Amino acid sequence: MSRRTRAGNGTAVAVLTAVVALGNLQGSTADAQTVEDVSTPSRTCQGKQPHGSVAGRGAPEENTPLERTLTHVDKLAHGRHSAVFTDLVLDEDEVSLDIYRIPSEPFDTAVCDAAEKGVTLRLHDRDINEKDLNTLLDLISEDMSRWDGTFTMRQVGLDGTGYIEIGVDDPGTAEPILRKAYGERNAKYLRVGYAAQAYLL
Structure with a gap:
């Protein structure tokens, strides 16, 4: 690999x-x-x-x-x-x-x-540059605790190919909410998936 x-x-x-x-x-x-x-x-x-x-x-x-x-x-x-x-x-x-x-x-x-x-x-x-992608990433990162009680956002970061990967506890609940929250234009850059709770070793 x-x-x-x-x-x-x-x-x-x-x-x-x-x-x-x-x-x-x-x-x-x-x-x-x-x-x-x-x-x-x-x-x-x-x-x-x-x-x-x-x-x-x-x-x-x-x-x-x-x-x-x-x-x-x-x-x-x-x-x-x-x-x-x-x-x-x-x-x-x-x-x-x-x-x-x-x-x-x-x-x-x-x-x-x-x-x-x-x-x-x-x-x-792609149809977005690094600066605009990072601006969207920062916005999502600032909102990490915004969704508490509905779902838990655990991870967010760039995947290297022009998308933002978002790790949550409940993708089925989170994905439509996040896509609506950040608008149709930005939704196509989001990749929402399950992420286990992170623990300090």
Whole structure:
């Protein structure tokens, strides 16, 4: 099984742990989704840059082509192309990046041109950028105790592919309430599922 991590908020490599145990979500549209389940890429490109030629200048020799490509893509995504970037998922086993963005030829060209040999980039269409997705995430996070007595919201975080995963004790009750509360426009970004109560060890 591939180990997937995500880049975000200016961090080149950040483990996908927006919340504890998001992988425990069960019984909803959030069930064990893989990148392939979520969407089909609209464009795929193979890296052509010689090893060590991008972003990694001066970086430790142990850095891999995937890490160097990720560093450069992250700079593009949080720099001049931030208005179109949504999120990304890294797959070390496949030596690939799945990039979620609002379709943009300049961004697509820039990231494909940045990829080193041996690295595959898959570009997926979304209609929301990272800033707006994080704004919605913050709003939901601030409301975590709002629903007490109706259902319990236990976890909330980004899934890396342009959606917000919400873990609750009763998905059947929670999902229609949350979709109505945040509006039709935002509802399509929500993935509501069951999450067990978290306990401190």
